[in-house]
Amino acid sequence: MKPTGCAVVAFAAWILALSPVAADDVNRMPGKMEYGYRPFDGQVSHVTPPPFVWLHHKGAKTYELQVSGAESFDEADRAADVTTYRRIKYNLYTPSEVLKPGRYWWRYRFLDGGETPSAWSQARAFTVDRKAEAFPFITPQECRKRIPDRHPRLMIRPEDVARLRGQIERDRVLGEMFDEIRKQADGYVTAELIPEPTVMASAHVGGNREHWWPNRVTTIKALQAADTLAFAYLITQEQKYGQAARRWILHMAGWNPMGPTNHLLNDEAAMPFLYMLPRAYDWAYDALSPADRDTVRRVMKLRTQTAFSVLEGMRLLNCPFESHSNRLWHWVGESAICFYGELEQSPEWLDYALNYFFAIYPVWGGVDGGWHEGANYWNSYVYRSLYWMDVARSALQFEPLTKSYYRHVGDFALYVVPPHTPVGGFGDLSYYPPGADWRYTIEYFARRIGNPYWQWWAEQKGGQHERGVYGLLREASSKPIRPRPPTRLPSSKVFRGVGVAALHDTILDARQDVAFLFKSSPYGGQSHGHNPQNSFILCAYGDELLSACVYRDEHGGKWHRTWAWSTHAHNALLVDGQGQPKNSPSAQGRIVAFKTTRQADYVAGDATEAYANANRFVRHVVFAKPDVLVILDDVEAKQPATYQWMLHGLSEFKVDEAAATAALQRKNAGVSAAYLSPLPLTFKQTSGYDPEPLQKFPTQWHLEAGTKEKRDRMLMLTVLCPYQGQHPPRPVLERVETDTAVGCVVTSGGKRRTVAFRKPGVDGSADLGTLSFDGAAAVLKASRKTVFQFEVVQ
Secondary structure (H helix, E strand, C coil): CCCCHHHHHHHHHHHHHHCCECHHHHCCCCCCCCCCCECCCCEEEEEECCCEECCCCCCCCEEEEEEECCCCCCCCCCCCCEEEEEEECCCEECCCCCCCCEEEEEEEEEECCCCCEECCCCCEEEEEEEEEEECCCCCHHHHHHHCCCCCCCCCCCHHHHHHHHHHHHHCHHHHHHHHHHHHHHHHHHHCCCCCCCCCCCCCCCCCCHHHHHHHHHHHHHHHHHHHHHHHHHHHHCCHHHHHHHHHHHHHHHCCCCCCCCCCCCCHHHHHHHHHHHHHHHHHCHHHCCHHHHHHHHHHHHHHHHHHHHHHHHCCCCCCCCCCCHHHHHHHHHHHHHHCECCECCHHHHHHHHHHHHHHCCCCCCCCCCCCCCCHHHHHHHHHHHHHHHHHHHHHHCCCHHHCHHHHCCCHHHHHHCCCCCCCCCCCCCCCCCCCCCHHHHHHHHHHHHHCHHHHHHHHHCCCCCCCHHHHHHHHHHCCCCCCCCCCCCCCCEEECCCCEEEEECCCCCHHHCEEEEEECCCCCCCCCCCCCCCEEEEEECCEEEECCCCCCCCCCCHHHHHHHCCHHHCCCEEECCECCCCCCCCCCCEEEEEEECCCEEEEEEECHHHCCCEEEEEEEEEEECCCEEEEEEEEEEEEEECEEEEEEECCCCEEECCCCEEEEECCCEEEEEEEECCCCEEEEEEECCCCCCCCCCCCCEEEEEEECCCEEEEEEEEEEEEEECCCCCCCEEEEEECCCEEEEEEEECCEEEEEEEECCCCCCCEEECCEEECCCEEEEECCCCEEEEECCCC
16 A cells, blocks of 8 residues: 555655754764863863763654774774763763773764763863873762761761860960850850841842842841850750750741742742751751751752752853852752762762863853953852852862862962952952951962962961951961062963963063063953953052943943943953953953063953954054063954954043143052054043943043044054153154064164064064064064063964
8 A cells, every 4th residue: 555645744854753853963062051062172181081061952762972092982992992981961971980091082962852862972082181180080989988967068977076186285276276266156045046037139130239238137147146156055065055056046047938938939038047057067067856857858948949940940050140049059069068978869969069170160260360241250259159169078088179270270360359458350240459367368379289279378467367257267277378579480370261361461460560471361351251352450559540340330230330340441342332242251362472581471361252333453562571562463353344452541642632641640650651543543541331330430531532544554653652750751652564563663762672562374484674573473572682482372
């Protein structure tokens, strides 16, 4: 019988159902908010095994991963040594066994609800470094073995309590620290309970915002009482502390999880419950009755599951570029450890947190120690993660700091915010220098990693070591380290992962330094790292000279959104008056070259992707130490355009339009700017903000230097000469250009320096007058007859 049309269609559908999903589905390019594929093709891993990450697929029920010691995955091939991992729940996997040093290939596929497999993805090669440190995943089975079946578990194990008591009794410093804790606890014993907030408030406009942050502060203050009393009871076993801890714990457990501290309404007020109430429960466990414990477990089940649902709902494992959730995951993990074996959801919560930590965290940090959201958020988030480090180390008995990132984590503070710096660099809220609490963060890593330079930085902050419960626990579990000033380290450093370069004359003391911070980031302008690509900040001799707009009245509010996020508000370039997309991951840049020497530095950033109307924008910077910065902007518009160069400062610029110069003076230092333009420029200066922010910030002046004529291409030179004191130098500047190079001769204070840049598209030797060079840029100091060349290091 000849089949009917419907039968043919049904038969074809049946065949398709049995066939693998098309390979395109497993080889697509990641979206801007997706984490992508790790290890990327050709990557060298410094931990073993490396974590494997791929893209989430909507129809996937499980995934399979294959790792081969040969390019072939054919198990019949004797050269292939293939390991297959099956029934993987998430779009990532970290094996629980190490891989030997060598070259490997990996691929993945997914299976849908009917167990139909997709095609295998393309194979990606990676290498496990011969010095790679073992960092195998902690499986659920291992978690069950390692987590104590008794309390305490968080930061201290049952078998360690007696030892800690002995340390406190014998060690003078620990004894003094505990006396302070005990004094605080005595105050809480008789203190009135802090009432639960009553106003339902969120961070959103119109959501009773004025109560949003105070509700968080109230929550933390109340939970600190419970934590302090619980720890005092754990150490002393005195009933007055145990009963007071019980009173505060049950009081906090009685706050309505769907009220003002509801996670979906006010996550800032809700998150402290995830880590502080579990600690109090854990440390005062013996002071609680079975009924008390059930009460706490019920409320923490609801609070933690709500937070976990938020993480799952936003698919953080696939799209991790979010701010608050990059601390929420470890709060969930800490709660999971506390209630492991007591709440049935705990293993799932913990497995999720461990998968995120091993494979993705820190998503905002490059392996070289940077932090995309800026130094202020770096300290805020990295400090909070120390709780996770301490909990994981005690309960799970592994060293979280094995991750490559932590080998460089303190360098971000050392170079971006050296001692006595006037500002905190790029990113939201970085308009003030590091506070005393930064010492706690740096000192923690200095001791754990054993880095004397970081310890030196910490001690430059002054003040005392971290105090309180966490300060005591960290003092008792780490060894002091002797500080060493970074006199032998390079004075400048690049953080390629986040696209930040810090150029310095010295990092020993910002009051004697000229510092040029440059940003061109592959993260774009998203989240709290909103500054545009190829923008910069200039500080000198303890003063902020050319400023970034890192002020914030309310995140995402009208002023923050329209002004602070705009390219106009930063030391950056506009093309036909247009800047980069605001607060967007698509506004990407790359640092494409960096070289540092004692005499001169060179950095180049490519921000072409960040401009819709440009075919090319590469900004080159040469820092001829100690006091000359030459910037070359190589820009090509998609059609003839005008170009505007923005500068911002906390004083009014004195502009000489005829000479194409501007100067800005601050208390300790100033800067002169000269525009060596091939076209006439027009200048415009304004001050203040439009629109006005909701709170008062220091007044900034905004200087725009723009071309009058439209051109499709520009090679623009800007020379910045920072100086100490109130008397600016009067450098003699000359723009020089040949067929192969462009640059300038700077004569100041009896010194003559030639700075040259290779023109785009020029091969072989480049020449600028008597200066001949083979690199991307060069500096000739005439007094030394020495040429410093800078190669492009991709």
